[in-house]
Amino acid sequence: MKRPNFFPDTYTLLLVGTVILATMLPAQGAVATLLSYLTTAAIALLFFLHGAKLPRQAIIDGLTHWRLHALILGTTFVVFPILGYALKPLLLPLIGAELYLGVLYLCMLPATVQSAVALTSIAGGNVPAAVCSASASTLLGILITPLLVNGLVIPTVGAVSSLDSVVKIFMQLMLPFLVGHLLRPWLEQPFRALGKTLSVIDRGSILLVVYGAFSAAVLGGIWEQVSSQMIFGLVAICLILLCLAMLFVYGLARWLGFSREDRITALFGGAQKSLASGVPIAQVLFPASLVGIAVMPLMLFHLLQLIISSMLAQYLRNQNILK
Template identity: 75%
Template sequence: MKRAPFLPDNYTLLLAVTVVLASLLPASGLFAVVLKYVTTAAIALLFFLHGAKLPRQAIIDGLTHWRLHALILSCTFVFFPLMGFILRPVLLPLVGSELYLGVLYLCMLPATVQSAVALTGIAGGNVPAAVCSASVSTLLGILITPFLVNGLITPTTGTGSPIDSVINIFLQLMLPFLAGHFLRPYFDSAFRKAGKALSFVDRGSILLVIYSAFSAAVVGGIWQQVSFAMVVSLVAISLIFLFLAMLFVFGLAKAFGFSHEDQVTALFGGAQKSLASGVPMSQVLFVPSVAGVMVLPLMIFHLLQLVVSSALAQRWHRQRKGL
């Protein structure tokens, strides 16, 4: 039986369960200390796998379509941050200062890879261009996001300068990423055989990091700071941001004369944000007591982007098939 497009998938449900578990049974004491080291190792493994999955030829083949990639990246790293700042007078009264910073953090993150490519394929978009754009966005995000965060969200960061953050990001995220990418030829066949197992490790690592982040946030009193009304406001804000980003990138792609396939690629590549990059980076960029608060807007946005984008992809798929 096919899942209705408006229902969350199993992984999204697991994300919610992880937050509930961290809220009821947060890690503390010696367990929290051990979990911190395990989480650091899990993040390194996660980015090693990201690097190993990155097909170099797809990037080389896609570089010729620079206008499309420039449009997608402008939405990811320019339009989203501008929305966050321009709408500040409206957002602050709704969610408070800490969650507003979380919304800004969401706006500064790179685009997602897996779901953007998968949805582009379902909708009949330009899959090679989607792979290239999402991969480049991830690489740029590792470099750009720390500078944006330290320049604009300094009070909650755990490092002293953008250079310190970039060094930490490089050591904890970029180095494993590059190692995985350059070792890809030696492990390619093994990765292909272990596809489902690697997916389990990939997603399991993210769940572990989310549990660690929310445990620290719960111990720090997140649910005393975040009300139900704030969560509802975050849902509304996420929907507005998602709608405006889709309108921006899809409208410009159409105005610039891109084919329908490229318009689809631009929509799913430019209007989504990466949970897989955002959660691990939050552990490096922010002190533990606020990391959970910072990723809460991202988790809500992640759920909504999947629901809305899946519905759109299925609609275009049915139109292509004449259903």
């Protein structure tokens, strides 16, 4: 089996490059207007693809392993937000109010799919359960994340009204997702033939959204608000959140008597956050001037979770081989 790479992957480097490009050449005027339309279309396409790729059988199979999925989803949507609020006395002095809101937003996001399943496979975990929990997390995240953000974050930043958010979420996220999922029986074979092309479209859509978000943030003076000290503080906070979540979900899985395979699935399914869902949802929920700063903690967390989780997956794999 291929060994995981402990260094940033190509996609992560492209994300960093997109932020640098937006910093040096932010979209303005007519270009920004055109980009806003393209971004809206890219978000709809992204969630259409999410829906089309969601295995319906994974949702059905998950009903038979509800204790594991309840632990994973509870960590994702309950424990993470509690940690975000509990750490507020530490977070505010280090990173300031706006980045703290970005951390809260990170805590309310669904789990990642691709890396959680891949890492579970490398470490020798329960891969079918990982597919199921990750798929369920993505689906629930479209509903739960906006509700949490609308109730706990948006009132403090003066974003669009709850009703406007609900309409935008349905039109830009849920409707394309449902259409894609309903068309899955007819799209499964063509998608399989396209192979990596779909991944390029999927990730390219996210890069486009990131560029638009950071262009607006740069024009709004983001780098005048965020110092290097705040960035280092944000890295430390992301590490703390990631480690606490991993210790909690793995420790509780062990206490509940889960098998080794299920503990590994809980570890990688419950302690990771989705960049693929997080960036588009932020684009819908937050004002354009706040999207860039809202997703900055998520981008750092994404990088750290890949590095640390890859190291853990390799360790667990080697540990299993030696038995």
